[in-house]
Each structure stands twice: as structure tokens, then as C-alpha cells.
Amino acid sequence: MRKKVYLAFQACLYGICAALLCLVVLRIYRDGLQRQSENVLLWIFTRENVAEGLRPVLPVLYGTLGSTLAGLLLNVRDDGMDREVRDTEIQRDLLSRGREATPEILRERKLQRIFRILGICLFLLCLAMVTLFRLREGGEAEADFLRFLNWMLPWTAGGFLCLLITEGLRAGSISRETEALRKQPRVSSGPEKPMAETGKGRGLVLVRLLILLLALCLILAGILNGGMRDTLMKAILICTECVGLG
Amino acid sequence: MAKYTRKLVQLYAALLYNAHLKGFVEGEIYQGKIKSVCVPGLNCYSCPGAIGACPLGALQNALNASGHRAPWYVLGILMLFGLTLGRTICGWICPMGLIQELLHKIPGPKIRKSRVTRVLSLLKYVILVVFVIAIPLWYGLQHNLPMPGFCKYICPAGTLEGAVGLLANEENSGLFATLGLYFTRKWVILVILGLACIFCYRAFCRFLCPLGALYGLFNRVALTGVRVEAGKCSGCGRCVRTCSMDVRRVGDRECISCGKCMHHCPGGAISLKCGKLTLMKAEEDTAERRKRRLWGRIAWGIAVVFLAFVLVWVNLPGEERVPETAVTAEDADPVPEGYEKGQRLKNFEADLIGGGRFSLEACRGRVVILNLWATYCKPCITELPLFDQLKKKYPDVEILAIHEGTILGEADVEAFLRDRDWDLKFTVDTTEGELFRLVNGSSTLPQTLVLDRDGKVIYNEVRSVTMEMLEALVIEAGAEATEEKILEATDAEEGNGKGQRLPDFSMELLKGGTFHLRDYRGRVVILNLWATYCKPCIAELPYFDQLKKKYPEVEVLAVHDGTIMSAGEVSDFLKEYSWDLDFALDSDGKVFDLVDGSSKLPQTLVLDPRGIVLYNEIRSMTSEMLETLVLEALGNTGEGG
Numbered sequence: 001m002r003k004k005v006y007l008a009f010q011a012c013l014y015g016i017c018a019a020l021l022c023l024v025v026l027r028i029y030r031d032g033l034q035r036q037s038e039n040v041l042l043w044i045f046t047r048e049n050v051a052e053g054l055r056p057v058l059p060v061l062y063g064t065l066g067s068t069l070a071g072l073l074l075n076v077r078d079d080g081m082d083r084e085v086r087d088t089e090i091q092r093d094l095l096s097r098g099r100e101a102t103p104e105i106l107r108e109r110k111l112q113r114i115f116r117i118l119g120i121c122l123f124l125l126c127l128a129m130v131t132l133f134r135l136r137e138g139g140e141a142e143a144d145f146l147r148f149l150n151w152m153l154p155w156t157a158g159g160f161l162c163l164l165i166t167e168g169l170r171a172g173s174i175s176r177e178t179e180a181l182r183k184q185p186r187v188s189s190g191p192e193k194p195m196a197e198t199g200k201g202r203g204l205v206l207v208r209l210l211i212l213l214l215a216l217c218l219i220l221a222g223i224l225n226g227g228m229r230d231t232l233m234k235a236i237l238i239c240t241e242c243v244g245l246g
Numbered sequence: 247m248a249k250y251t252r253k254l255v256q257l258y259a260a261l262l263y264n265a266h267l268k269g270f271v272e273g274e275i276y277q278g279k280i281k282s283v284c285v286p287g288l289n290c291y292s293c294p295g296a297i298g299a300c301p302l303g304a305l306q307n308a309l310n311a312s313g314h315r316a317p318w319y320v321l322g323i324l325m326l327f328g329l330t331l332g333r334t335i336c337g338w339i340c341p342m343g344l345i346q347e348l349l350h351k352i353p354g355p356k357i358r359k360s361r362v363t364r365v366l367s368l369l370k371y372v373i374l375v376v377f378v379i380a381i382p383l384w385y386g387l388q389h390n391l392p393m394p395g396f397c398k399y400i401c402p403a404g405t406l407e408g409a410v411g412l413l414a415n416e417e418n419s420g421l422f423a424t425l426g427l428y429f430t431r432k433w434v435i436l437v438i439l440g441l442a443c444i445f446c447y448r449a450f451c452r453f454l455c456p457l458g459a460l461y462g463l464f465n466r467v468a469l470t471g472v473r474v475e476a477g478k479c480s481g482c483g484r485c486v487r488t489c490s491m492d493v494r495r496v497g498d499r500e501c502i503s504c505g506k507c508m509h510h511c512p513g514g515a516i517s518l519k520c521g522k523l524t525l526m527k528a529e530e531d532t533a534e535r536r537k538r539r540l541w542g543r544i545a546w547g548i549a550v551v552f553l554a555f556v557l558v559w560v561n562l563p564g565e566e567r568v569p570e571t572a573v574t575a576e577d578a579d580p581v582p583e584g585y586e587k588g589q590r591l592k593n594f595e596a597d598l599i600g601g602g603r604f605s606l607e608a609c610r611g612r613v614v615i616l617n618l619w620a621t622y623c624k625p626c627i628t629e630l631p632l633f634d635q636l637k638k639k640y641p642d643v644e645i646l647a648i649h650e651g652t653i654l655g656e657a658d659v660e661a662f663l664r665d666r667d668w669d670l671k672f673t674v675d676t677t678e679g680e681l682f683r684l685v686n687g688s689s690t691l692p693q694t695l696v697l698d699r700d701g702k703v704i705y706n707e708v709r710s711v712t713m714e715m716l717e718a719l720v721i722e723a724g725a726e727a728t729e730e731k732i733l734e735a736t737d738a739e740e741g742n743g744k745g746q747r748l749p750d751f752s753m754e755l756l757k758g759g760t761f762h763l764r765d766y767r768g769r770v771v772i773l774n775l776w777a778t779y780c781k782p783c784i785a786e787l788p789y790f791d792q793l794k795k796k797y798p799e800v801e802v803l804a805v806h807d808g809t810i811m812s813a814g815e816v817s818d819f820l821k822e823y824s825w826d827l828d829f830a831l832d833s834d835g836k837v838f839d840l841v842d843g844s845s846k847l848p849q850t851l852v853l854d855p856r857g858i859v860l861y862n863e864i865r866s867m868t869s870e871m872l873e874t875l876v877l878e879a880l881g882n883t884g885e886g887g
Contacts, residue, residue, distance in 0.1 A: 222319020
């Protein structure tokens with residue numbers, strides 16, 4: 001019980017720390033914008049205002065750090081992590097080994113395939129909607145991009161939602177299949193097929209060789225066409241946008 | 247020891263990727279040639295310690311440039327990494343993986359894997375497709391501008407290693423000038439992801455990391471990874487049930503080959519292998535263990551020697567940057583030379599692209615702007631049109647854009663500028679970075695310097711500028727966009743054709759007062775020839791009214807044909823409308839003659855602030871046309887017609 005309280009307390013502390021760290025930055029940004037509206041040459045963030053903003057947060061951060069150190073020293077941890085996962089899909093995979101598939105099981109498997117294909121198709125369809133985006137003539141690049149993002153993100157999110165929904169339906173079917181498998185007696189007693197991706201044989205070697213050859217050819221072609229120089233060019237200069245500086 | 251092997255390898259990889267330790271002290275990033283090689287894990291190349299390129303950043307950059315160069319190099323490298331290591335990279339040699347695992351060690355309630363997390367793990371594929379592939383590709387092909395979608399909007403490695411890593415150094419205080427919305431947004435993302443990693447094992451790696459998604463596609467064919475011996479496997483499924491990643495099978499696309507399952511497997515069926523070579527195994531006999539331990543020690547020995555070599559190599563003292571601020575006692579000038587605010591910038595000369603030479607000395611008495619830029623720096627390219635506009639508005643201001651010259655030559659930059667119609671002076675700093683050193687330029691771009699008429703630096707910051715900032719700076723520096731200057735700026739001949747200066751005229755306004763064209767020098771003037779009996783004229787007058795409301799600085803004079811109607815009749819007609827325009831009646835036909843007007847109406851002339859005719863056509867106008875012309879006229883104040 002005491003462990004649970006401590007873990008919950010830790011969660012709260014870290015939640016508060018994260019919220020404070022975000023709020024400090026947001027406040028500095030808001031104040032900075034106000035200052036900048038009066039004088040465009042002023043900076044939004046300065047070393048001083050960041051230090052000043054962080055000062056009230058420091059006691060909470062130190063407290064959280066102390067609490068964490070105490071927990072680490074006393075080896076307090078969530079035991080749940082050591083327990084095995086109870087996952088319907090994994091259970092189904094395990095149960096299906098050595099059991100005959102009844103028509104009911106086969107029907108569920110067919111359903112699962114349909115849901116998966118449907119989910120992927122819907123997702124791809126939503127992504128394809130992105131191609132309907134049309135640029136304004138003579139539009140400014142950054143504004144165009146934001147318009148593109150505004151257009152694209154809802155479609156992408158919609159596609160992902162479709163994927164989630166179909167996965168949910170698939171999960172229901174998996175549960176039904178698991179139940180049906182439980183009723184089936186185990187018939188096979190031979191060696192089990194491992195729960196692993198077991199690519200083997202000459203086919204795999206051939207694929208590996210092909211990929212290796214292709215990769216080496218691409219690298220060589222890239223060196224020759226100046227791609228390597230492009231990479232160097234990008235890497236040796238600080239890309240302020242990439243690192244989020246602005 | 248075996249228990250900590252993976253952690254040691256992760257630490258080793260993190261140190262090797264970021265071996266440029268002096269970068270953290272000096273606040274500068276590594277710029278050696280080996281940075282053209284990508285490291286396998288996610289490690290920001292803008293981190294002061296990074297000695298290799300980030301594969302994701304390089305991929306986005308290559309896709310950006312795919313309009314003129316196929317991204318073979320990065321694709322080849324990624325395929326090679328995927329084939330040899332697959333997602334073993336995530337589990338063993340990714341610094342971000344190490345950080346996430348350390349965060350997960352923090353005591354707190356933990357969220358275990360479930361069907362929900364497994365579905366969420368698909369999100370990283372969406373991010374791969376949208377942010378890493380689609381956005382850079384689209385932006386590069388459409389606008390020929392770099393747009394690393396994932397780096398810019400999501401990547402926590404960039405914020406943590408690049409932004410925070412650079413900002414933490416006192417030397418980079420100037421970088422605070424660049425912080426704004428991007429940083430705020432990315433900081434919030436970083437904090438949220440950090441928090442998520444405490445409660446959820448490798449939250450970023452499992453749900454968001456597109457690099458993991460990419461390597462995951464190679465997991466089935468990867469040479470290195472965990473393998474299950476079919477003969478020993480009892481099919482108990484403990485391997486997948488105890489795994490913290492969203493795996494359904496050992497070695498599937500979510501498996502990072504961390505080897506945790508090896509210790510849980512009751513039959514000892516799982517081992518970490520590279521091809522046929524067993525790298526790690528939970529249960530083995532003494533002789534085999536001894537042999538493997540020996541090979542392990544040899545491998546560690548070689549690795550440590552290699553790391554030591556790399557550390558020495560990349561941290562060797564290079565050419566010291568000598569600040570150009572030293573002033574000798576003999577210097578008669580009371581203003582010290584240097585690049586800091588208030589100092590006078592040392593004179594220099596540079597060869598211009600397209601011919602000619604720039605001399606700072608020759609620009610004394612004028613406001614000078616120096617802009618450090620690069621073709622591959624998007625903020626730089628975005629702000630260059632502003633300098634172009636500024637130059638048109640303040641023809642007196644001298645602007646020199648200095649391109650970084652370590653990689654690209656004049657020919658490359660010239661090719662880049664060929665498609666751009668920027669009326670600026672460009673040079674490439676091919677003199678081993680001498681110009682950059684002179685103004686304290688660095689690898690962080692863009693940087694802008696503004697010098698006043700005495701050559702004193704009044705502004706020197708690494709920061710993207712806005713038009714308002716530039717105007718405020720040039721005015722502070724003493725530049726003027728006065729009417730006289732504008733008038734002096736052209737010697738165009740008089741006439742009513744495009745590019746000619748419309749002769750001065752005056753006429754009585756219907757509302758009272760006199761309109762003198764010369765009074766409006768410095769402002770855009772629109773003359774509209776119309777008549778009450780001309781339907782298209784009446785139809786287009788509201789557009790002029792709207793334009794006047796949107797651009798109050800634009801003067802619109804609607805001149806009525808005076809051959810038939812009187813001033814009273816036109817005034818009566820206008821009472822029905824509330825157009826806020828200046829109306830006049832050309833009773834003697836002088837203005838119509840002046841602008842080559844005829845009975846064909848409507849006719850519109852647009853004069854730029856110098857009084858140069860920009861447009862003179864008999865045609866019905868639309869609001870879009872008018873606005874385009876006005877914007878063109880507003881920017882058209884530079885030298886020459």
C-alpha cells in the first residue's frame with residue numbers, strides 16, 4: 001500500500017514538474033510576444049528571463065529529484081512490470097498452436113483479415129485525400145505549407161482513427177476466436193513452432209544479398225551524384241529550424 | 247557484467263556519436279568531413295558533440311533536394327544499416343533509446359503494453375510517411391526549399407541535444423534571439439515525451455520514432471537480431487509476454503533485440519546472433535562461455551582503443567578563431583574595430599557573383615547590411631526577399647549577402663540565384679571563412695549585421711529578421727526613403743507609356759481642393775478614367791474604393807470625361823454612392839490627352855512612388871488585379887525604371 005502511495009506521489013510530482021516547465025516557457029513566450037509587439041527588435045527569450053522563470057520551479061524540481069533518489073535507493077518500483085502481459089492476441093497465438101481450427105475460428109480469422117485490410121485501405125484513402133490539396137497561385141511558401149498542414153493533418157488523423165476503429169473491431173474478433181480456441185482440445189504433441197519470425201533458407205540469403213548489393217550501389221551512386229556532399233553540408237551547419245530554435 | 251553489457255554498449259555508442267567533447271565547452275558543432283557519414287541511431291547533428299549525421303535529418307534533407315538530386319546516398323546507408331542491424335540499433339546503439347530507458351528507471355507507476363499500445367505503435371509509420379517523407383518531398387519539389395517536417399515539428403532529439411545543448415553554452419547567448427514559437431512548441435513536446443517515458447517504456451521509440459519504423463521493416467532480413475532455436479522452444483510464449491515492446495513474435499518489426507527474452511526463456515532457446523555467429527546467449531556450457539568471454543574482452547579492447555582514437559582525433563585543437571576586436575594603441579580612430587555593437591567593422595573587399603567587387607570602405611556614408619546565408623538554410627532563403635524589398639524601398643542602403651563558402655562554390659550559388667529575381671549583391675566567402683570570421687559568423691544561420699553611415703555596427707545577431715525589424719534598423723542606422731531621394735532615384739523620360747514618368751499636372755477636385763500630381767511623389771497613385779454612362783466603369787469603381795480602404799496610403803483619382811457632362815451632373819451622380827475616392831472632371835480634356843485617354847473607357851494608370859507609369863491600359867479592373875499592381879508599385883522604388 002505504502003509503495004502504491006509513493007508511486008502515485010511520484011507520478012503527481014513528475015506531472016507537476018512537467019506542467020510547470022511547460023507553463024514557464026509558455027509564459028515567457030507570451031510576455032516576450034507582448035514586448036516584441038512594442039519593439040520588434042526585442043528578444044522573446046533571454047538567458048535572464050529563462051533563469052528568472054525557472055527560479056520558482058526549482059524547489060519542486062529539487063523535491064522531485066530527492067524523492068526519486070530516495071525511491072531508487074530503497075529500490076521501490078512498480079512490480080507490475082515483472083508480471084507477464086495478458087494480451088488477447090498473444091494468448092490467441094499461443095492457444096492456436098496444436099489446436100484444430102473449427103469453422104467458427106476460421107470465420108473469425110477471415111473477419112480479422114477483412115478488418116485489417118479495411119483499416120489499411122481506409123487509412124491509405126485518407127492519405128490519398130492529401131493529393132487533392134491545391135496551391136494558391138503565387139502563394140507564399142510558409143503560408144502554403146501551413147495551409148497544407150491544416151489540410152493534411154485532419155485527414156491523417158481521420159485515417160488513423162479509422163485504423164484504430166478497425167483494430168478495435170479486430171480485437172473483438174480475436175477475443176471471440178480465443179474463446180473458441182479454449183473450447184478446442186489440443187491435438188498436436190510434436191515440436192512447437194517458435195513464437196518468432198523465422199526467415200530461413202536460400203530465399204532469405206538471396207534477399208539479403210540483393211539488399212546488400214542495392215545498398216552498396218545506392219551509396220556509390222549517392223557519392224557520385226553529390227548526395228554525400230549534401231549530407232555533409234547539412235550536418236556541419238546548425239539548422240536552427242531543425243533543432244527548434246526558430 | 248553480462249547484465250550491464252547492453253547499457254555499456256548504449257553508453258559507448260552515445261559517447262562515440264558525440265565524441266566532439268570540446269564542442270560542449272566551446273558551444274560549436276563539429277565540422278569535420280566524417281560528418282558526411284550517418285550514424286545508425288537517432289542523434290541530432292546539430293548537437294555540439296555529434297561527429298556524424300543524423301540518418302533521419304539526412305533523409306529529409308535528401309528528399310527535400312530530390313527535385314535536382316536523387317536521394318541515393320542516404321537511402322543506401324539506411325538500407326545497409328537496416329540489413330546489418332535492423333532494430334538492434336534501437337535496442338543497443340541509439341542514444342535516445344538509452345535516455346528513454348534511464349527515464350523509465352525513475353520510480354513511478356508503469357503502463358504495460360497492451361492492444362492499445364500495439365495500435366499506437368502504428369503511429370510511427372504514419373509519422374514516417376507524413377513528416378519524414380511526404381512533407382520534405384512535397385516542399386522540396388513544390389518550393390525548392392528545405393523543410394525537415396519531423397525535425398521541425400516533432401524530434402525531441404533535436405530539441406534536447408541540438409537546441410538545449412547549444413543554448414546551455416554561454417558562448418551561444420546570441421542564439422536566444424532566434425527562440426520563439428518553434429522552440430516553445432518543441433519544448434512542450436520534449437517535456438511531454440520525457441514525462442511519457444517515465445511511465446511508459448520507450449514511449450517515443452515505440453509510438454513516434456520514424457527511424458525505428460524504418461529499421462523495423464528490415465527486421466525480418468536483418469543479419470543481427472535475436473533468434474529462436476526451434477528445437478529448444480517449448481512454445482510457452484514467455485518471451486513475448488515478458489517483453490516490454492509491442493512484439494507479438496520474437497524478432498518482429500517491434501523487436502529491438504534487447505535480449506530481455508533470453509533471460510526469461512525457460513528452455514534457453516533464444517540468443518542474439520549476427521548471421522551464424524552467436525553474440526549472446528543466456529545458457530551455455532563453461533567452455534563456450536569462457537571462449538565467448540575472451541572474444542568479448544578482445545572486442546571491448548578494440549572498441550575502447552577505437553573510441554580513444556576518435557576522441558583524440560576530433561578533439562585535437564584546430565585553427566583557433568581569432569576575434570577581430572583587438573585594437574592597437576596606435577589606432578587613431580576612437581571607435582574600436584570589431585563586430586560587436588558600437589564597434590566599427592574592419593574594411594574588407596569581396597568579389598561579387600556575376601562580376602564586380604564590393605568594398606566596405608567605398609560604402610562609408612551609406613547604411614550597409616551584411617547578411618550571412620546559405621542556399622540550404624530555409625530561414626535564410628525565406629528572409630532574402632525582405633532584403634530585396636528593403637533595397638527597393640531604401641535604394642541608398644547597401645546590402646551584401648555573403649554565402650557560406652566551405653562547401654558550395656560560386657558556381658553553385660550562382661546556379662541557385664539564377665531562378666531568383668533578387669536585386670541584391672551576392673558574394674561567397676571562399677577565403678577560408680575570412681569574411682565570416684570578420685563578422686563573428688558561425689555555422690548558425692542566418693546572421694545579419696547592420697552598419698550605420700560611419701561603418702559602426704548597430705546590429706549583429708543570428709536571427710531571422712522581419713521587414714519591420716529591418717526597417718527599424720535601417721532607420722536607426724540613418725537610412726532615408728525620402729520623397730526627394732525617390733525622385734532622384736530615376737532619370738526616366740516623360741510620357742504616359744510603361745516605364746515613363748508621367749508629367750506633372752493638377753486639376754480641381756469635385757469635393758473641393760486641387761490635386762497636384764507632384765504632391766503625391768513617394769506614394770502610389772492610381773488614375774482612373776471613367777464616365778457615368780460607362781457601365782464597366784461604374785462596376786469597377788467599388789474595387790478602387792475597397793483598395794483605398796485596404797491601402798490608405800495609395801492615392802486614387804477618378805477622372806471623369808469632361809466632353810459631355812458638367813461637374814454638377816457628375817456630383818449628383820456620385821451622391822448615390824459612398825465611394826471614398828477623389829473625383830475630378832477633365833473639362834478641358836488635358837488629362838485625357840496626357841494619359842493618352844480616349845473614348846474607350848475605363849482606362850487605368852498605376853504610378854509607382856517615383857511617378858513612373860507601371861500600368862496604363864483600357865480594361866476593366868478586378869480587385870485582384872488592382873492589388874497586384876499596387877503591391878508591385880509599392881515595391882518598385884529602386885533605381886531604374
